[in-house]
Amino acid sequence: xxxxxxxxxxxxxxxxILLLGTPVAFALGATAVLFLFLFEGIFALExxxxxxxxxxxxxxxxxxxxxxxxxxxxxxxxxxxxxxEALHRWLYKLPGGLLVxxxxxxxxxxxxxxxxxxxxxxxxxxxxxxxxxxxxxxGLTCGAIGAGSTLGILIPPSVTMIIYGVxxxxxxxxxxxxxxxxxxxxxxxxxxxxxxYAWRDGALSRMDINTHFSWxxxxxxVPKLLPFFAVIVFIMWALYGGVATPSEAAGVGAVFCVxxxxxxxxxxxxxxxxxxxxxxxxxxxxxxxxxxxxxxxGFMLSQLYITQxxxxxxxxxxxxxxxxxxxxxxxxxxxGLFLPPVAVIPMTAPILLPIILEAGFDPIWFGxxxxxxxxxxxxxxxxxxxxxxxxGIAPDVKLSRILWGSLPFMLLMLLSIVILCFFPWIATGxxxxxxxxxx
Numbered sequence: 001x002x003x004x005x006x007x008x009x010x011x012x013x014x015x016x017i018l019l020l021g022t023p024v025a026f027a028l029g030a031t032a033v034l035f036l037f038l039f040e041g042i043f044a045l046e047x048x049x050x051x052x053x054x055x056x057x058x059x060x061x062x063x064x065x066x067x068x069x070x071x072x073x074x075x076x077x078x079x080x081x082x083x084x085e086a087l088h089r090w091l092y093k094l095p096g097g098l099l100v101x102x103x104x105x106x107x108x109x110x111x112x113x114x115x116x117x118x119x120x121x122x123x124x125x126x127x128x129x130x131x132x133x134x135x136x137x138x139g140l141t142c143g144a145i146g147a148g149s150t151l152g153i154l155i156p157p158s159v160t161m162i163i164y165g166v167x168x169x170x171x172x173x174x175x176x177x178x179x180x181x182x183x184x185x186x187x188x189x190x191x192x193x194x195x196x197y198a199w200r201d202g203a204l205s206r207m208d209i210n211t212h213f214s215w216x217x218x219x220x221x222v223p224k225l226l227p228f229f230a231v232i233v234f235i236m237w238a239l240y241g242g243v244a245t246p247s248e249a250a251g252v253g254a255v256f257c258v259x260x261x262x263x264x265x266x267x268x269x270x271x272x273x274x275x276x277x278x279x280x281x282x283x284x285x286x287x288x289x290x291x292x293x294x295x296x297x298g299f300m301l302s303q304l305y306i307t308q309x310x311x312x313x314x315x316x317x318x319x320x321x322x323x324x325x326x327x328x329x330x331x332x333x334x335x336g337l338f339l340p341p342v343a344v345i346p347m348t349a350p351i352l353l354p355i356i357l358e359a360g361f362d363p364i365w366f367g368x369x370x371x372x373x374x375x376x377x378x379x380x381x382x383x384x385x386x387x388x389x390x391x392g393i394a395p396d397v398k399l400s401r402i403l404w405g406s407l408p409f410m411l412l413m414l415l416s417i418v419i420l421c422f423f424p425w426i427a428t429g430x431x432x433x434x435x436x437x438x439x
Contacts (some may be wrong), residue, residue: 003309010035010306015338024343025286029293032300039304048296055295055346056288059247060166065284066250067157070231070257071113072279076272077265079228080109080122086221089213096198099136099144100191102127106148107155107187111232112257114157115283116378120149120389128393138397140197143379143405146386147413148190150375153341155183157235157253160341160374162246163291164367167349171364172246173239174438177431178364182372182416185426189412224264231256240434287342294346307351321359322421328352329373329417336377340385344374364438368427369417376413379406 010031017027029052036044074080087101087108094100102123109119124145131141153160156176165172235253238244244252258276261267267276301307317324335344349370356366378386380403390402420426432438 003304003306004313006304007301007306007310010301018338023286024340025289025293028290028297028343028347032293032297035304036300044303047299051296051299052292055292058166060162060172060245061288061291062247063157063162063172063250064159064287065280066247066254067114067159067162068283068287069254069276069280070157070250071115071118072276072283073254073258073261073267074109074112074228075115075118075122075279076276077261077267079112079225079261079265080105080119081126082221082224083109083112084123084126086218086225089218089221092213094195096194098127098131098134099140099194099198102131102145103148103187103190103194106145107151107183110149110152110155110183111157112228114152114155114159116149116152116375117385117389119152120146120386121393123149124390124393128390132394137405138394139401139403139405140194141405142390142394142397142402143407143409144190144194146379146390146402146406147409148187149386149389150378150413151183151186153375153378154179154186154368154371156180157232157250158371159287160345160371161367163287163342163345164349164370167346168353168363168367170367171431171435174364174431174435175367176236176239177434178368178427179371180430181426182368182420185419186372186413186416189416190409193408193412227260227264228257231260290340290343291346294343297347298350301351310351321361324355324359325361325369325421328355329369332370332373333376336374337380338382339377341371341374341377344377345370362424362428362438364431365420365424365427369420372413372417372420376410379403379410 013034014027014031017030018024022030033045033048036048084101084105087104088098091097091101091104105123105127106119109122110116113119113122124142127145128141132138152158156179158176158179161175161179162172164170165175231253234256235249238249238252239246243249258273267273298307332344332348335348339347352366352370353363356363378384381387381399387399387402391397391399425432
């Protein structure tokens with residue numbers, strides 16, 4: 001059996017185990033152990049524990065639970081509701097202003113917690129009932145918030161970017177900065193579609209015609225939100241000013257966010273703080289287990305010479321680099337349908353990086369392209385995490401309506417990838433300007 005046939009067999013076994021409902025981490029680990037045993041013998045299993053440990057024994061990964069703690073603390077408070085209300089008071093005069101407010105709130109809330117499901121839950125709980133009460137279509141409402149929430153893995157601080165940086169040994173600081181421009185681009189594209197839809201509908205554009213907020217009412221929400229954005233600014237300054245490592249900046253940011261939640265929103269009860277710590281622990285353990293088992297899975301592919309064979313074959317193809325990039329994008333889109341981003345990146349990034357470099361593409365730019373690709377998987381079945389959150393918030397809305405409402409935003413994500421291919425400086429310009437061009 002050659003390497004490509006073996007790769008197909010491994011993929012089929014992995015999919016079969018996943019379809020049985022096995023958690024992603026255990027599916028990856030079980031597949032790796034099975035094929036190591038079958039092709040390398042019993043003694044190859046001696047490496048299992050060592051590879052699991054080596055995959056997780058990286059100091060930079062300490063920033064993941066810290067950023068998750070930061071997001072869990074903010075999500076436990078009314079910060080999301082306040083952010084949503086503040087944007088509504090400023091944008092209500094726009095056609096479809098309430099929908100634009102929700103999209104903007106998703107983008108800004110992503111910068112506070114770095115988690116797509118948390119953003120979806122935090123903004124969706126306030127936004128979806130209000131949008132439906134005012135007559136916005138159910139599918140459009142859920143689709144906009146589901147798609148806007150995917151920005152949680154793109155706009156820094158991003159757990160996905162940290163995993164990509166560790167997997168490819170690229171600068172996490174540069175990756176964080178590279179996510180800012182594309183994140184703003186997606187917010188603008190999503191908002192433009194919402195405004196166009198409301199303008200075309202007519203009735204939606206007149207929805208808030210009798211609503212009015214004074215300047216005092218608009219400014220009254222600012223004092224509650226400024227401290228949290230000050231924490232984000234501090235983290236960015238610490239990272240890009242060379243003051244602290246990502247792990248150190250994440251630790252300080254997490255402590256400050258917990259203290260701010262206690263001081264501003266009075267979330268000081270032991271039960272509430274315990275929920276924050278429990279959520280942080282569960283998500284952190286889940287992600288670390290996926291990273292460890294994905295590392296073991298990658299080790300198995302390398303031991304069976306599959307990784308090398310794929311890289312050599314693809315690298316030896318006499319095709320235009322952009323054709324190769326298009327094929328890689330299709331592959332990532334398909335992978336994102338079945339696996340969460342935290343599993344896809346450590347599995348595929350080390351394989352794809354040599355191909356990307358050989359084709360002359362920037363690895364920082366590719367990290368952004370990869371992330372946007374995987375964002376689409378968050379709102380498409382069967383794995384789409386945000387879909388389950390949306391169904392929990394609006395259980396009476398059919399999944400088909402949510403998917404149809406999400407479709408325009410999925411197409412806008414694909415459009416953003418095309419735009420980034422023509423204008424890569426949208427991703428690379430900010431890190432090059434603040435940190436200097438890469439060598």
